[in-house]
Amino acid sequence: MKKKIGVYVCHCGGNISDYVDVEKVREEIEKDEGVFLAKTTMFACADSNQKDMVTDIAEKQLDGAVVASCSPKLHLLTFSAVAERAGLNKYNYIHANIREQASWAHSDDKVGATEKAIQIVKAAVAKVKRSNALEPIRVEATNAVAVVGAGVAGLRSAIELAESGSQVYLIEREFFVGGRVAQWDDLFVSNETGKELITRLYDKAMNHKNITLFTGAEIVENSGSVGNISLKVKVSPRHMKLNCDEGNLEKAIEVCPVEVPDKFNFNITTRKAIYHNFPGEYPQLPVIDMEHCTRCGECEKVCKNVDFSQQEEFLNIKVGSVLLATGYDPYEPKNDEFGYKTIDNVVTLPQFKRLVHYCDDKLVYKGKEVKNIAYIYCVGSRQVDGENKYCSRYCCTATIHAAITAKKKYKEIYNFHFNRGIRTYGKQEVLYDESSRMGDIYLQSFEDHPPVVSKVGDKTMVTIKDILTADKTLEVEADLVVLVTGMVPRQDNSIGSLLKVPKGRDNFFNEIHMKLRPVETVIDGVTIAGASQGPKNIMESMNSSLAAATKSFSLIAAGELALSPTIAKIDADNCEWCGKCDDACPFSALTKTDVNGKQVAVVNEAVCKGCGMCMPVCPSNAIELIGYTDDQIESMIDALVSTH
Amino acid sequence: MARINPKFTKELQSYGAFDTNACYNCGNCTAVCSLSDEDNSFPRKMVRYSVLGLESEIESSLEPWLCYYCGDCSATCPREAEPGELMMSLRRYLTSKYDWTGLSGMLYKSLTTSIIAFVLLAIGVIWFAAEQNFMPEHLLHYGHYFEMLAIGGVFLVILLPNLFRMWNMVIRKPKVKVPISAYFKSFSELIVHMFTQKRTLGCDDSQTRWFEHLILVIGYLSLLFTTVFLDWFATDSSFVLILGYVESVIIFSVTFIFMIGRVNKKTQQSKNSHPSDWFFVIWLFLMGLSAFVVRLFIDLDILETNIWMYLIHLTVLVQWALIIVPFGKWTHFLYRSFAMYFEKLKSLSAS
Numbered sequence: 002m003k004k005k006i007g008v009y010v011c012h013c014g015g016n017i018s019d020y021v022d023v024e025k026v027r028e029e030i031e032k033d034e035g036v037f038l039a040k041t042t043m044f045a046c047a048d049s050n051q052k053d054m055v056t057d058i059a060e061k062q063l064d065g066a067v068v069a070s071c072s073p074k075l076h077l078l079t080f081s082a083v084a085e086r087a088g089l090n091k092y093n094y095i096h097a098n099i100r101e102q103a104s105w106a107h108s109d110d111k112v113g114a115t116e117k118a119i120q121i122v123k124a125a126v127a128k129v130k131r132s133n134a135l136e137p138i139r140v141e142a143t144n145a146v147a148v149v150g151a152g153v154a155g156l157r158s159a160i161e162l163a164e165s166g167s168q169v170y171l172i173e174r175e176f177f178v179g180g181r182v183a184q185w186d187d188l189f190v191s192n193e194t195g196k197e198l199i200t201r202l203y204d205k206a207m208n209h210k211n212i213t214l215f216t217g218a219e220i221v222e223n224s225g226s227v228g229n230i231s232l233k234v235k236v237s238p239r240h241m242k243l244n245c246d247e248g249n250l251e252k253a254i255e256v257c258p259v260e261v262p263d264k265f266n267f268n269i270t271t272r273k274a275i276y277h278n279f280p281g282e283y284p285q286l287p288v289i290d291m292e293h294c295t296r297c298g299e300c301e302k303v304c305k306n307v308d309f310s311q312q313e314e315f316l317n318i319k320v321g322s323v324l325l326a327t328g329y330d331p332y333e334p335k336n337d338e339f340g341y342k343t344i345d346n347v348v349t350l351p352q353f354k355r356l357v358h359y360c361d362d363k364l365v366y367k368g369k370e371v372k373n374i375a376y377i378y379c380v381g382s383r384q385v386d387g388e389n390k391y392c393s394r395y396c397c398t399a400t401i402h403a404a405i406t407a408k409k410k411y412k413e414i415y416n417f418h419f420n421r422g423i424r425t426y427g428k429q430e431v432l433y434d435e436s437s438r439m440g441d442i443y444l445q446s447f448e449d450h451p452p453v454v455s456k457v458g459d460k461t462m463v464t465i466k467d468i469l470t471a472d473k474t475l476e477v478e479a480d481l482v483v484l485v486t487g488m489v490p491r492q493d494n495s496i497g498s499l500l501k502v503p504k505g506r507d508n509f510f511n512e513i514h515m516k517l518r519p520v521e522t523v524i525d526g527v528t529i530a531g532a533s534q535g536p537k538n539i540m541e542s543m544n545s546s547l548a549a550a551t552k553s554f555s556l557i558a559a560g561e562l563a564l565s566p567t568i569a570k571i572d573a574d575n576c577e578w579c580g581k582c583d584d585a586c587p588f589s590a591l592t593k594t595d596v597n598g599k600q601v602a603v604v605n606e607a608v609c610k611g612c613g614m615c616m617p618v619c620p621s622n623a624i625e626l627i628g629y630t631d632d633q634i635e636s637m638i639d640a641l642v643s644t645h
Numbered sequence: 646m647a648r649i650n651p652k653f654t655k656e657l658q659s660y661g662a663f664d665t666n667a668c669y670n671c672g673n674c675t676a677v678c679s680l681s682d683e684d685n686s687f688p689r690k691m692v693r694y695s696v697l698g699l700e701s702e703i704e705s706s707l708e709p710w711l712c713y714y715c716g717d718c719s720a721t722c723p724r725e726a727e728p729g730e731l732m733m734s735l736r737r738y739l740t741s742k743y744d745w746t747g748l749s750g751m752l753y754k755s756l757t758t759s760i761i762a763f764v765l766l767a768i769g770v771i772w773f774a775a776e777q778n779f780m781p782e783h784l785l786h787y788g789h790y791f792e793m794l795a796i797g798g799v800f801l802v803i804l805l806p807n808l809f810r811m812w813n814m815v816i817r818k819p820k821v822k823v824p825i826s827a828y829f830k831s832f833s834e835l836i837v838h839m840f841t842q843k844r845t846l847g848c849d850d851s852q853t854r855w856f857e858h859l860i861l862v863i864g865y866l867s868l869l870f871t872t873v874f875l876d877w878f879a880t881d882s883s884f885v886l887i888l889g890y891v892e893s894v895i896i897f898s899v900t901f902i903f904m905i906g907r908v909n910k911k912t913q914q915s916k917n918s919h920p921s922d923w924f925f926v927i928w929l930f931l932m933g934l935s936a937f938v939v940r941l942f943i944d945l946d947i948l949e950t951n952i953w954m955y956l957i958h959l960t961v962l963v964q965w966a967l968i969i970v971p972f973g974k975w976t977h978f979l980y981r982s983f984a985m986y987f988e989k990l991k992s993l994s995a996s
């Protein structure tokens with residue numbers, strides 16, 4: 002037990018001393034046998050007082066310190082740092098909150114507030130008497146990062162990490178890189194094409210020696226913790242040794258008898274079982290889709306590089322951090338939502354983008370030429386009844402951009418935008434301006450009166466109660482209805498569950514703090530980038546991927562990690578492995594381990610967060626939380642309830 | 646249910662509108678308009694109808710006539726969609742919709758057609774004069790007849806049926822129920838507005854504009870009266886003589902000020918001039934000036950030897966009476982007053 006404790010009672014200007022008799026608190030606490038010195042101060046956090054504290058602690062060789070002041074949220078770190086500067090271990094500093102808990106809470110009762118303040122400070126003193134010096138837990142960190150997903154976000158993060166000096170494993174589930182952006186032609190706002198953008202990123206990534214790309218690959222197992230994460234990666238074969246020789250690929254595709262809907266074109270076209278999404282796609286190596294291939298062998302006859310003997314492979318890799326950039330799926334409208342799948346000329350925005358790609362001088366859908374296009378906004382976003390309450394951010398701009406593109410590409414196109422308020426924020430506003438000047442018509446309704454798509458004879462009519470025309474009901478005869486579908490999390494998001502990354506209310510991966518820690522997750526070492534975190538356009542995806550890369554890198558760059566020592570500790574003698582703690586732990590920090598022939602729970606120091614969830618469930622009280630031991634907490638309770 | 650017609654703004658452009666599609670419905674124009682009120686909210690509503698191409702809504706609207714083009718809305722519009730100019734174009738559009746002959750629309754939409762019409766009439770006058778061997782006496786005589794005939798003819802054949810069509814579009818078709826008595830009760834509204842244009846006073850911009858308009862209208866109407874009924878060119882009364890001089894001076898000086906304004910483009914309403922605006926001021930100016938000079942020539946006794954002067958006057962007069970009055974901007978004066986009248990009728994039907 003400590004004998005040389007210093008206590009500082011703060012006035013906080015008058016915030017505390019107006020209601021709490023700080024001098025009385027000081028007098029009372031001075032009587033405590035372990036207290037060597039007790040002072041009051043006008044502002045404990047002021048530079049001058051911090052200097053005095055450092056001198057006191059160092060010169061008088063204090064072995065513990067308490068500041069009775071405001072909330073620890075405000076100044077715990079300030080005074081821990083003071084202790085460290087004076088050579089006192091920061092875990093021997095204890096904070097007592099007598100402002101929020103005494104003076105402000107009981108401003109109507111000065112005597113009571115003072116008494117409560119005395120108890121609070123006594124409790125802090127009781128704890129500090131029993132506190133121990135602690136050192137951070139140091140773990141070795143592997144300077145390698147697994148980047149999951151090779152869309153724009155994944156590619157960009159991989160390049161950044163590689164350039165910083167980390168080894169990068171870029172793991173892409175599909176057989177081609179680029180993610181969604183590879184599917185779009187002209188992009189807002191820069192008017193580059195998706196292909197151009199991906200080519201630039203791909204070339205840069207492939208030219209860097211630190212990056213290893215796996216396509217057709219997926220993480221199937223994960224163990225370890227930040228700094229030392231082991232991953233098992235399943236790599237599916239392409240069934241191609243090399244690309245077919247000159248021209249033979251097109252022949253091989255031609256002879257393949259299997260035809261399936263082409264997901265890349267959102268099913269508006271079909272592809273063969275041997276395929277590439279478009280000529281010149283990366284990697285420039287076709288794939289045989291074994292799910293649909295009938296093994297007829299036709300392609301093999303034309304292209305000698307087809308290889309049916311290739312097998313699935315499993316790789317074990319070790320990384321210090323995982324960066325998730327798995328992107329999003331476009332929202333799939335329900336059957337008959339605005340006539341989807343029930344009215345023949347209703348498509349989604351992604352389908353429309355692909356359609357415009359394939360139509361050269363005339364916009365034709367299902368054999369009919371399209372002139373009047375009705376766009377219905379916010380489909381699957383900002384839902385009143387559904388779960389997707391959020392705005393998908395990209396879609397207003399993408400729609401207007403697509404409408405302008407169509408109008409410029411084909412003759413006599415009329416665009417009608419059925420929206421719920423246009424959100425072309427920032428620089429994207431110029432597109433809105435451009436489109437309306439070109440004659441695009443904007444019609445607006447509230448969420449409770451969405452537009453209606455219906456079939457009248459052989460015509461498709463879209464009607465709306467337009468709030469911009471005093472709620473007049475207006476109608477348009479549409480040759481094509483485009484549903485502006487929002488972004489939703491990947492349908493197969495099992496990677497999230499595997500890594501235990503929490504999801505937000507929108508079901509996208511969730512960051513720790515939207516503003517202050519926007520790319521970290523509560524799982525140490527796992528960062529998130531791009532649209533896997535929520536709707537983002539490319540620029541925003543780039544921003545977050547650079548942030549996530551930097552964050553992942555900073556965790557492992559030093560080759561060593563310093564983690565907080567306030568974690569759970571199991572007393573192996575008492576533990577009988579009932580598994581209750583394992584069930585209670587939200588971070589899976591506990592594992593059943595054989596210790597000297599006995600099955601007990603062992604804490605993974607790098608994973609435990611010291612949340613304390615396991616402690617109360619242990620039937621044999623075998624768990625202590627370092628820094629909050631039973632002894633310490635009980636002594637505080639005693640001090641709080643003691644009458645003096 | 647109304648069907649949207651995105652091609653309509655193209656058509657309106659031929660009446661002088663531009664950039665209407667840029668409107669993003671912020672409503673600033675309506676907020677700033679000092680003549681817009683709860684019952685008649687404009688110009689945003691008219692901008693909206695135009696963008697959507699709701700022709701029947703536009704045809705039944707009186708709002709374009711309730712605007713006196715101060716231009717505040719155009720100056721305020723953040724998108725520079727020129728709502729004020731749109732209101733002006735809608736007045737031209739409506740004029741051509743009311744006009745049963747269809748000539749109005751043709752003249753508004755095409756400068757060439759207008760010029761051809763002016764030239765043909767000029768040739769007609771000269772041909773007629775040649776037929777009369779350029780005899781001053783005959784010419785003055787027929788000129789006077791023409792004035793009387795034109796007033797009656799144009800009114801009965803063109804303007805009256807057109808007013809009836811206007812009534813049909815704004816009252817009958819939209820099924821506004823107006824009690825017969827209301828037509829009489831509101832009649833004073835028509836007369837007051839026709840002669841005072843007092844609505845302009847509601848505009849925030851300037852009282853001078855109203856004053857200039859007022860004396861121009863009074864000057865114009867009284868010169869008409871003086872020449873047609875008091876036979877100014879042939880009068881012996883010195884009172885009538887001086888009256889005519891004063892009136893014609895008023896006309897050409899006020900129109901001169903207007904022309905300078907259109908050239909300088911200092912104010913919003915003079916920023917964009919449609920050919921029809923130019924025709925109107927120039928011809929009114931020429932009428933005032935040529936009438937003045939003709940009478941001066943008569944007084945100096947030199948008209949007989951300078952009959953060309955009278956021919957100029959007659960040509961201007963004929964063009965004015967047969968083009969600008971029945972089919973051009975002159976009608977605005979009439980439709981505006983009737984719009985106030987119909988507006989009053991509508992308000993009485995509502996209550």
Ligand SMILES: Cc1cc2nc3c(=O)[nH]c(=O)nc-3n(C[C@H](O)[C@H](O)[C@H](O)COP(=O)(O)OP(=O)(O)OC[C@H]3O[C@@H](n4cnc5c(N)ncnc54)[C@H](O)[C@@H]3O)c2cc1C
Pocket residue numbers: 149150151152153154155172173174175178179180181182185187188189190218219220326327328329330331350351354395399402491496530531532533537538539540542
């Ligand atoms: C119709 C439409 C038009 C658009 N137009 C534009 C535009 O013009 N300009 C603009 O800025 N933005 C546009 N966007 C937005 C743009 O598509 C996104 O910002 C961008 O795709 C986000 O990139 P990402 O890398 O985060 O995700 P994605 O592009 O979705 O890439 C994610 C990658 O991760 C892979 N992956 C997923 N799960 C796994 C897994 N478990 N293991 C391994 N790999 C996995 C996927 O296969 C994919 O390759 C548009 C969006 C849509 C829907």
Ligand code: SF4
Pocket residue numbers: 378379380382383391392393394395396397398421422423424485487
């Ligand atoms: S960006 Fe526009 S279309 Fe997309 S959800 Fe938001 S408001 Fe709706």
Ligand code: SF4
Pocket residue numbers: 568569585586587588589590591604608609610611612613614615616
């Ligand atoms: S303290 Fe929390 S994180 Fe640590 S083992 Fe216990 S329950 Fe898990």
Ligand code: SF4
Pocket residue numbers: 674677678679680681687688711712713714715716717718719728729732
């Ligand atoms: S020009 Fe003046 S009167 Fe006409 S709509 Fe605009 S603000 Fe109103």
Ligand code: SF4
Pocket residue numbers: 667668669670671672673674675689692718721722723724725726727728
């Ligand atoms: S101020 Fe301009 S943009 Fe705003 S409503 Fe009027 S015309 Fe439209």
